[in-house]
Amino acid sequence: MTTETLERSVDLAGQTGFGDLYARVQRFYAHQMQLFDLHDADRWAATFTEDAVFSVPTLDAPVRGREGLVANVLRNRRRQEESGEQHRHWIGMLDVRPGPDGTLRTRCYALVYVTPRGGGSRLLRVCVMEDELVPAGGDWQTRRRVVTRDDLA
């Protein structure tokens, strides 16, 4: 059984401009996930802050900083070149909450699909992803990410 809890969201429903905010965050994630699946290491890492902390159960320890993030993508690229598999990371059920200091806290579901060359696609993993986003040049950067896997819950 999950031990997650869900914070009560700040009510943004009435706030003007929520549409812009929410759309920008959705687009941020669309772009970030596409770059990740393309193994575009540098541009993907640039969607995180220099000092970003990335915690995901598939890694032994949290990744700290862009250098580690880049290395992680390049390792994925090597593995997938060897295996001939294409991964797709997909997020949804996105909740966005503004923090006290202009930062955003997000909570969403994340799916990973994998497709071997010439083979059948399958769902690889179901996760919950929680981010802290900071404003960066009219867009966002992820400062902290915590991913939990349903199979390890």
Place this chain on the structure above:
Amino acid sequence: MTTETLERSVDLAGQTGFGDLYARVQRFYAHQMQLFDLHDADRWAATFTEDAVFSVPTLDAPVRGREGLVANVLRNRRRQEESGEQHRHWIGMLDVRPGPDGTLRTRCYALVYVTPRGGGSRLLRVCVMEDELVPAGGDWQTRRRVVTRDDLA
């Protein structure tokens, strides 16, 4: 073969503020589905009106009112505690149409993913979900929900 039909959507494309409306509805569902998957019975039920009617094929009869909704979530919680499975409800392809009286009618696809503890995730179900939403304190509440399952179509 499906016997569904799709109403012609009111054209909202040009309407100012559609971005806010659509984002708020997306966030409403993200929150509602997260609460459901967390078995947060009371807060989930509070996203429905007191007199909500919830029709879903997996129940023998429509659930009427929050009490029944709460009981439904608590039953899910017991089952999933026993089975050690985590369910995730995910909606997409969301169409939003304003009704005559400030209500909204929505039609979307709904997926259910299930992950056994330590096991592989799988797609459990593909559904179509149609809601009637009413304004509630700057947010929304579901007054009526009809879910159809593709496997039973």
Place this chain on the structure above:
Amino acid sequence: MTTETLERSVDLAGQTGFGDLYARVQRFYAHQMQLFDLHDADRWAATFTEDAVFSVPTLDAPVRGREGLVANVLRNRRRQEESGEQHRHWIGMLDVRPGPDGTLRTRCYALVYVTPRGGGSRLLRVCVMEDELVPAGGDWQTRRRVVTRDDLA
């Protein structure tokens, strides 16, 4: 390994009205995919320009124009009536980029789920979809679509 590349997106983050634009495009796709899965051939074809070009690996050659699009949907309907399967097309990770001339270029992931009557749902296909959208009466129409399949990458 994918050979895709991802264009640097025009920065829309700061642009006012991005929320409206993004929501309208999301709703456009929700509607277009629902019509496709309902085999509503004429209304689905009307979401494309008269001279639309639709390239998808499952077809021997690109479909050109609405007549071909309608024929394609009717063929799908016949096949699915025979097989008793319901398909659902689902897009996500939507990136939207305004073109030079009021057109939009979009890049998203597309999934196809299939559910046999009385049977288990499954993920049929993982694709990447790239569209050129043109304004049409306050909404959009697809002028050009290129779909690539991960299993054929």
